[in-house]
Amino acid sequence: MTDNADRPRTLSERDRAVLAMESGSWPGPGAKERAIREQLGMSPVRYYQLLNALLDDERALAHDPVTVNRLRRVRDARRSRR
Numbered sequence: 001m002t003d004n005a006d007r008p009r010t011l012s013e014r015d016r017a018v019l020a021m022e023s024g025s026w027p028g029p030g031a032k033e034r035a036i037r038e039q040l041g042m043s044p045v046r047y048y049q050l051l052n053a054l055l056d057d058e059r060a061l062a063h064d065p066v067t068v069n070r071l072r073r074v075r076d077a078r079r080s081r082r
Contacts, residue, residue: 008060009011009059010063011054011057011059011060011063014040014050015050015059015060016056016063017039017040018040018047018051018054019051019054019060019062019064019067019068020080021035021039021040021047022037022051022067022071023064023066023067032044032071052072053070055068055071055072055075063070
């Protein structure tokens with residue numbers, strides 16, 4: 001088990017921005033990836049790495065339970081199809 005004593009109790013601004021980005025809707029192909037680069041200043045690959053880690057973070061669940069639970073269900077469904 002990991003020691004969480006040094007871990008902040010709340011999400012960083014970047015983590016909250018990633019979750020907010022995921023709760024939006026996108027008009028067409030490439031729009032979300034463009035927004036990730038422009039608004040968050042990171043590559044889509046890095047974005048999805050961070051997002052996946054957030055899905056296992058209880059702070060993210062406490063911050064935005066609707067989005068996190070929806071994404072966990074999607075991830076679990078994809079894993080079960082493999």
